[in-house]
Amino acid sequence: MHAHSRYVGAGSDTAGGVSRGNVAQVIAAVLATLASIGKTLGVIDGQTPIPPAMSQLE
Structure with missing residues (x-):
């Protein structure tokens, strides 16, 4: 994945890496x-855009 892909894995899969760009985008989304x-x-x-991944939180 590109360093600024803005796509993450949603669910319980924890095998894999995460780019710094996605970490920053997720932190910003979590704060909101x-x-x-x-x-x-x-x-x-992963393949899930960050905003829909955040909307899956319950």
Whole structure:
């Protein structure tokens, strides 16, 4: 995946790497997502755009 792909893996799969760009994008999205409060997220580079991945938080 490209360093700034803005795509992550959603779900319980934790095998894989994550780019710095995706880490930064996920941090920004988490700060704007109330459903992320109290959650621990595992993030890997994947095929799910970050906004839909954040909307999957319950």
